[in-house]
Amino acid sequence: MHLNVDTSWCVRYRSATNPDFSATFPQALTLNDVTAIPRTDADFGTLDSSFNVPGNAHIQAIANVAGFHFGYIEQGGSSLYASMSQKVKHPEVLQITLGIGGDEIAHFLEWVDFSGNGVQAPVAPFTDAISGLSFPNFFQPLKKKTQPSLIFPVPFGFKGNLPHVSMIRPLTDKFAGAVAAVNALTASGLFIGQSQQFFNLLNAMAVAADAAVRS
Numbered sequence: 001m002h003l004n005v006d007t008s009w010c011v012r013y014r015s016a017t018n019p020d021f022s023a024t025f026p027q028a029l030t031l032n033d034v035t036a037i038p039r040t041d042a043d044f045g046t047l048d049s050s051f052n053v054p055g056n057a058h059i060q061a062i063a064n065v066a067g068f069h070f071g072y073i074e075q076g077g078s079s080l081y082a083s084m085s086q087k088v089k090h091p092e093v094l095q096i097t098l099g100i101g102g103d104e105i106a107h108f109l110e111w112v113d114f115s116g117n118g119v120q121a122p123v124a125p126f127t128d129a130i131s132g133l134s135f136p137n138f139f140q141p142l143k144k145k146t147q148p149s150l151i152f153p154v155p156f157g158f159k160g161n162l163p164h165v166s167m168i169r170p171l172t173d174k175f176a177g178a179v180a181a182v183n184a185l186t187a188s189g190l191f192i193g194q195s196q197q198f199f200n201l202l203n204a205m206a207v208a209a210d211a212a213v214r215s
Contacts, residue, residue, distance in 0.1 A: 001039060003189045005031035007068050009075040010115070012169065013153040014145045019170040028146050029068065029119075033189075034133065036066040060118070061128035064135050067115035069188075074111050076184060077104035079176035082168045087212045105168075109151060116148030178209035 010028035017023035038044060044059050081101025088094050118124065119138040127134040138146045155164035170176040182202055185191065191198070 001035045001037065002033050002192055003031070003036055003065065003069055004033065005029075005036075005065060005069045005188065006072050006184065007031060009072050010068070010112075011145045012075070013112075014147065014150055016154050016156045016164070018156050018158075019175050020172045029135070031065055031068060031133075034065045034131070035062055036069045038062060057126050057128045058130045060123065060126065061131055061133045061135065064115070064118035065133070067111060067118050071108065071111035071115050072188070073185075074104055074108035076176075076181055077101070078108050078168055079170050080104075080178065080181045083171055083173060083176040084178070084209065084212075086171070087214050089214045112151045116151075119146075120148050173210050178206035179203070182206040 007028040007030075008025040011025040012019070015023065015025060019025070038059065043062060045056060078101065081097050081104055085094060085097040085101060088097055116138070119135050121137055121139070124135045124137045125140075138148050144150065153166040153169075155166045156169070158165050158167070174180065186199070191202075
């Protein structure tokens with residue numbers, strides 16, 4: 001209900017650069033202290049066939065926030081499981097990290113599509129008069145780094161003289177490890193209201209996961 005959504009994931013895979021090699025990415029949208037769920041029945045407004053009704057724009061804005069938030073979560077999961085798979089040594093654990101990681105990738109691609117639907121015609125552009133959130137049409141003007149119909153990763157230079165390749169990015173603990181994931185989720189506001197005991201356990205598990213090595 002009070003999310004700070006990192007929308008730079010929308011730019012990351014449309015860029016030919018890699019955060020593991022110090023690349024940074026701008027926000028596709030500014031979504032600070034926003035809700036991704038209806039909090040009361042009033043958030044649904046007066047739903048009818050006209051999108052111009054304020055209540056319709058309000059619930060659409062909430063849905064758009066949810067779309068970009070899910071994309072952010074799934075992109076992080078794709079990188080997290082890819083980084084963890086580099087550490088594990090037991091075949092059964094590797095099956096789990098690869099299996100869940102593959103599912104995260106599938107979900108990420110779905111949310112790239114779903115979130116893109118909220119920033120193009122006939123939905124966008126629109127402004128929610130209640131929350132003040134505005135969502136532009138990403139096709140007008142068309143920018144490659146936020147193009148909704150570009151759903152596959154743009155190739156980038158990996159290492160040395162290797163050719164450009166499309167792959168998950170980032171893959172290092174610094175940007176994609178368990179501690180990085182916990183810090184990012186906490187900063188987003190996803191855990192507001194949780195106890196200190198919850199954070200102590202979560203951070204201890206994250207530190208242990210990042211400390212794992214393949215022997």
